[in-house]
Amino acid sequence: MDLKNDLLLKIRREAEHARLGRPAEIIAKMNGLADTMVIDELYAASQAGVKIALVVRGVCCLKPGAAGLSENIKVVSVIDRYLEHARIYYFQNGDTPEYFLSSADWMPRNLERRLEVAFPVIDPVLQKRLMRILEIHLADTEKSWILMSEGCWRRPQPKEGEGIRSQETLYRFMQELLPKPGGMLPAQSL
Numbered sequence: 514m515d516l517k518n519d520l521l522l523k524i525r526r527e528a529e530h531a532r533l534g535r536p537a538e539i540i541a542k543m544n545g546l547a548d549t550m551v552i553d554e555l556y557a558a559s560q561a562g563v564k565i566a567l568v569v570r571g572v573c574c575l576k577p578g579a580a581g582l583s584e585n586i587k588v589v590s591v592i593d594r595y596l597e598h599a600r601i602y603y604f605q606n607g608d609t610p611e612y613f614l615s616s617a618d619w620m621p622r623n624l625e626r627r628l629e630v631a632f633p634v635i636d637p638v639l640q641k642r643l644m645r646i647l648e649i650h651l652a653d654t655e656k657s658w659i660l661m662s663e664g665c666w667r668r669p670q671p672k673e674g675e676g677i678r679s680q681e682t683l684y685r686f687m688q689e690l691l692p693k694p695g696g697m698l699p700a701q702s703l
Contacts, residue, residue, distance in 0.1 A: 541568070592658070615631035649677070
């Protein structure tokens with residue numbers, strides 16, 4: 514399987530779902546986004562009506578929120594205490610959502626010159642956990658930055674008392690998943 518071509522096909526499939534009036538959304542977490550073919554497909558998907566939310570810790574060459582180009586794309590960067598390398602890809606795929614964990618950022622070096630993998634997560638409990646992780650990152654208001662269409666980064670302005678620090682929230686979330694005394698994992702933990 515060719516990771517880049519498969520990724521491009523999944524983005525195009527979301528665009529087709531949107532054009533046909535089906536649910537279409539992409540959420541992805543990665544360290545970098547610089548591959549021009551992937552960026553062009555994300556722009557096309559946005560123009561087709563796909564809602565796209567990206568958590569990109571480092572370099573991002575995509576221009577989100579630009580009228581007529583990327584109005585449906587939001588890019589958030591979370592920089593906090595812990596250096597994160599998790600890559601999570603979610604494709605709504607109409608009514609058949611797909612979740613992937615991967616070693617690859619969406620950059621030419623990862624998609625064209627390295628051996629990288631992406632594998633599906635098919636267990637519904639694990640899928641819910643991954644979606645919760647993505648939601649927590651996207652909701653961060655304390656250590657996140659939002660990429661504006663002009664290319665500058667701005668801090669979110671939460672209402673008083675409504676701040677969320679994603680790494681602390683994720684730390685607590687993961688603590689809840691640890692085995693309880695007696696070695697048993699909590700049933701159906703999210």
